[in-house]
Amino acid sequence: MTFNEIKNRLSGKTVGIAGAGGLGSNCAVALARVGVCKLIIADFDVVSESNLNRQYYFYNQIGRKKVDALKENIMAINPVVEVESHDIKLDEKSVLTLFAGCDVIVEAFDMAGMKQMIIETVLDELPGKPLVAGLGMAGWGDSNSIKLRKEGNLYICGDEKSEIADDNPPLAPRVGMVANMQANVVLEILLNK
Amino acid sequence: MKITLNNRIEEFKDVDEMTVQQLIDKMNFTFKFLVTKVNGKLVKKEERESVAVHDGDDVAIIHLISGG
Numbered sequence: 001m002t003f004n005e006i007k008n009r010l011s012g013k014t015v016g017i018a019g020a021g022g023l024g025s026n027c028a029v030a031l032a033r034v035g036v037c038k039l040i041i042a043d044f045d046v047v048s049e050s051n052l053n054r055q056y057y058f059y060n061q062i063g064r065k066k067v068d069a070l071k072e073n074i075m076a077i078n079p080v081v082e083v084e085s086h087d088i089k090l091d092e093k094s095v096l097t098l099f100a101g102c103d104v105i106v107e108a109f110d111m112a113g114m115k116q117m118i119i120e121t122v123l124d125e126l127p128g129k130p131l132v133a134g135l136g137m138a139g140w141g142d143s144n145s146i147k148l149r150k151e152g153n154l155y156i157c158g159d160e161k162s163e164i165a166d167d168n169p170p171l172a173p174r175v176g177m178v179a180n181m182q183a184n185v186v187l188e189i190l191l192n193k
Numbered sequence: 194m195k196i197t198l199n200n201r202i203e204e205f206k207d208v209d210e211m212t213v214q215q216l217i218d219k220m221n222f223t224f225k226f227l228v229t230k231v232n233g234k235l236v237k238k239e240e241r242e243s244v245a246v247h248d249g250d251d252v253a254i255i256h257l258i259s260g261g
Binding site: 019021022023024108109110111112113115116119120123124134135136137138149151152154156158160161162163164170175 | 200225226227228230233235237238253255256257258259260261
């Protein structure tokens with residue numbers, strides 16, 4: 001497939017991104033670069049200095065709403081992409097209202113409890129909907145442990161073992177690997193349809 | 194009984210069935226946040242005490258690790 005054919009195939013496709021931190025911001029940028037037609041992004045947080053070691057934001061965006069800053073960054077890369085941003089803390093109900101119409105949903109939360117919420121909600125309420133989750137990406141090195149596991153319509157990217165801690169922080173290289181792996185899985189799903 | 198757990202064969206001697214929760218306990222999965230599936234079907238947290246696992250079942254117990 002040529003890049004033009006890929007762009008044609010992606011026209012009309014919508015991807016939902018739940019969370020605009022390390023996973024969500026990097027995954028959204030990768031999808032915007034290849035030309036996914038529409039991104040629906042939800043997050044309630046603001047950009048802080050500690051985010052800049054892995055998240056797709058800039059120093060001069062500290063204090064801004066993440067969804068606003070991310071939309072601005074995506075527009076600067078590929079203004080053709082439509083970005084629908086929602087400044088909310090997602091729950092079972094809003095996951096369904098925002099993402100039910102998406103072709104693929106990306107789980108990009110940081111907290112385990114939120115990951116559980118969206119996975120159970122999508123598997124239970126939106127059967128057949130592809131959900132691409134990121135599980136395990138803290139620290140550095142150990143590149144070969146990052147892998148893809150498919151459980152029906154649930155795709156799991158990550159090493160499934162490295163939990164964040166004060167002495168094992170999430171950092172740009174491994175978070176970026178998982179975020180881009182998620183984008184790669186999204187692309188595979190959209191292009192194979 | 195013999196089951197597939199996270200794509201690996203696990204054998205439990207002298208047991209014909211157990212609930213998903215009993216399986217979690219038996220495997221010493223102490224993680225607070227898990228997603229469980231039996232034969233591809235989601236078993237929600239509140240259903241783990243009532244849904245049983247039998248010989249030949251394909252079980253996924255996904256550990257929800259913080260970070261992102």
